[in-house]
Amino acid sequence: MKYFTIPSGPFEVNTYLIYDDENNERLGFIIDPGGQENKIDKLIKENNINLQFILNTHCHIDHVAMVNYFKKKYGIPLYANEDEQPIVDNLKEQAEYLGFDIAENITIDKKLKENEDINIGNINIKSIFTPGHSPGSTSFLVNNNFLFSGDTLFRQTIGRTDLFGGDFDKIIKSIKNKLFKLNDDIIVYPGHGKDTTIGYEKKNNAYLM
Numbered sequence: 239m240k241y242f243t244i245p246s247g248p249f250e251v252n253t254y255l256i257y258d259d260e261n262n263e264r265l266g267f268i269i270d271p272g273g274q275e276n277k278i279d280k281l282i283k284e285n286n287i288n289l290q291f292i293l294n295t296h297c298h299i300d301h302v303a304m305v306n307y308f309k310k311k312y313g314i315p316l317y318a319n320e321d322e323q324p325i326v327d328n329l330k331e332q333a334e335y336l337g338f339d340i341a342e343n344i345t346i347d348k349k350l351k352e353n354e355d356i357n358i359g360n361i362n363i364k365s366i367f368t369p370g371h372s373p374g375s376t377s378f379l380v381n382n383n384f385l386f387s388g389d390t391l392f393r394q395t396i397g398r399t400d401l402f403g404g405d406f407d408k409i410i411k412s413i414k415n416k417l418f419k420l421n422d423d424i425i426v427y428p429g430h431g432k433d434t435t436i437g438y439e440k441k442n443n444a445y446l447m
């Protein structure tokens with residue numbers, strides 16, 4: 239497996255482009271497409287990636303801003319947790335509040351359930367339901383080594399819970415009861431900012447001590 243991190247859009251969402259480089263088919267997917275579409279198109283082309291789907295950790299406007307662009311360009315579906323539907327339904331309000339242009343509605347084509355696994359080439363993705371930042375926020379554990387945590391867990395901080403479906407008690411429970419049960423050496427790739435590890439956050443994240 240290979241991946242690229244592409245900070246995207248006005249809120250510097252970490253968009254991730256991931257693909258299976260051990261297989262001729264070079265199957266791949268995008269996590270949280272927030273912008274930088276030309277740069278991502280270029281990476282897809284240069285690496286011969288055969289894009290299969292978009293996977294969203296949650297559906298706040300900054301993380302879905304380029305969903306329709308990639309859906310149309312590559313004819314691929316959007317996967318997100320079923321509980322993100324109310325967030326998708328309220329995108330216009332979020333767009334106005336945060337100053338995004340969003341002309342069309344977004345559709346979740348495949349609604350993921352709590353522990354749903356996805357397999358693509360030699361890549362295994364486990365959905366870990368981590369509500370709190372939003373009702374359907376989900377972290378994705380890839381090949382049991384890398385955790386794409388969205389806006390749930392950041393380096394030394396956590397996602398805000400005062401906007402659009404947030405719940406502070408839930409986010410704390412999600413991290414303590416689910417993410418902190420994972421191995422300490424798992425690398426965490428968050429929705430914003432630098433990467434970290436589960437072990438480092440257990441020791442250094444003030445919200446969780």
Ligand SMILES: [Zn+2]
Pocket residue numbers: 296298301371389
């Ligand atoms: Zn968010």
